[in-house]
Amino acid sequence: MQVVATTGMIADTARRIGGDAVEVKGLMGPGVDPHAYRQTRTDIVALTKADLVLWHGLYLEAQMEDFMHKLEKRGTVVAVTDTLPVELLNGHDQYADKFDPHVWMDPRLWVFVTERIRDALIDAQPEGEARFVANAETFLAELSDLSDYAETALTSVPDGARTLLTAHDAFGYFGAAYGFSVLGVQGISTNSEAGLNRISELVDTLIERDIKAVFVESSVSDRTVRALVEGAAAKGHDVSIGGELYSDAMGPDGTYEGTYVGMIDHNITVIADALGGNVPARGMNSRLSAGS
Structure with a gap:
């Protein structure tokens, strides 16, 4: 299954859950600012041919927003933050109807994104459900360990x-x-x-x-x-x-x-x-x- 993800965080999580059943292309590499990123011609080709497109949403990919909404009409496109409870989101500092998109900074919030990616992969390839569920559980356990480490390390400050x-x-x-x-x-x-x-x-x-x-x-x-x-x-x-x-x-x-x-x-x-x-x-x- 050909998967295209916008940010590196989404791409890495999709690889962890999909394993060798997926091939994931990440659009934004190290040092790339997603707020200012605009899709290239190569990106457009990859996005339109993908079996599944995973993007962050919450106005993170601000310059790609219109293109991604148009793409939603053509195939399987998932904003991986769309199941995050609104009460857990921080308001945007400039726009009343927008939220802070940087949810990956708290591993406990990334749990929601992980589960959303898992479900999107299952919907796109139902025969891989058992594998995707097992891989997701392994990754979620690592997120739990990461949260525990954060609590211990940061409370020492x-x-x-x-x-x-x-x-x-x-x-x-x-x-x-x-x-x-x-x-x-x-x-x-x-x-x-x-x-x-x-x-x-x-x-x-x-x-x-x-x-x-x-x-x-x-x-x-x-x-x-x-x-x-x-x-x-x-x-x-x-x-x-x-x-x-x-x-x-x-x-x-x-x-x-x-x-x-x-x-x-x-x-x-x-x-x-x-x-x-x-x-x-x-x-x-x-x-x-x-x-x-």
């Missing part, structure tokens, strides 16, 4: 240090799940520009809260975060770059960080370590790349 400042507001669900105050230089969408007033306000926040570390993201320019560090330094406050986080895209292909579990393991470990928590050097399963 001192209460006063639980402020997470990154390039854009992708960590809202993460913060809600683990008790962190989350600040983004840009809003939920990377299409929103950070003005000088916003940067000045955040510099003041860094000083007021005595924040010692901020984070860059693999799929967003580090320009604004470095401007914060320089702005704080100009006012006599020393702030370091705590590390690079995977926000809207996973790590390099073929690596542990290039999987959903590895991506979140990396983020948990880097954040907890930089903010004074107690974590194993190479993460939950000792699989993180050296220096990760």
Whole structure:
């Protein structure tokens, strides 16, 4: 079965559930920003020929939204977030009728997405149901372990240090799940520009809260975060770059960080370590790349 997925997180989950019964093509690779991504001619061919198309929805793929809705009329197209209970979603910072799409930041919310992908694969290939169910159960067990690790690692961060400042507001669900105050230089969408007033306000926040570390993201320019560090330094406050986080895209292909579990393991470990928590050097399963 030919499956096309928009983001790396969806593609990895579909591969885990589908096993060798599916061939999954992911459109957006490492370092790609889904908010700004536009489908290429090659993408259009793959999408129209696929047996199943999996996209995120919740306005994540903002530039592809109209195309995906048109494609829904031609074949099997599934928005993998469409069964998430509305009461679990965070409102969008700019649009009253939209929600924060970054649900993969909380593995407990990704359970709903995993089950939706499982059911979509079963609907598309009913004879594979037993295999898809078994593979999904294995993956769901890993998500449970990941949630447990997150709880242990992140609660080790001192209460006063639980402020997470990154390039854009992708960590809202993460913060809600683990008790962190989350600040983004840009809003939920990377299409929103950070003005000088916003940067000045955040510099003041860094000083007021005595924040010692901020984070860059693999799929967003580090320009604004470095401007914060320089702005704080100009006012006599020393702030370091705590590390690079995977926000809207996973790590390099073929690596542990290039999987959903590895991506979140990396983020948990880097954040907890930089903010004074107690974590194993190479993460939950000792699989993180050296220096990760």
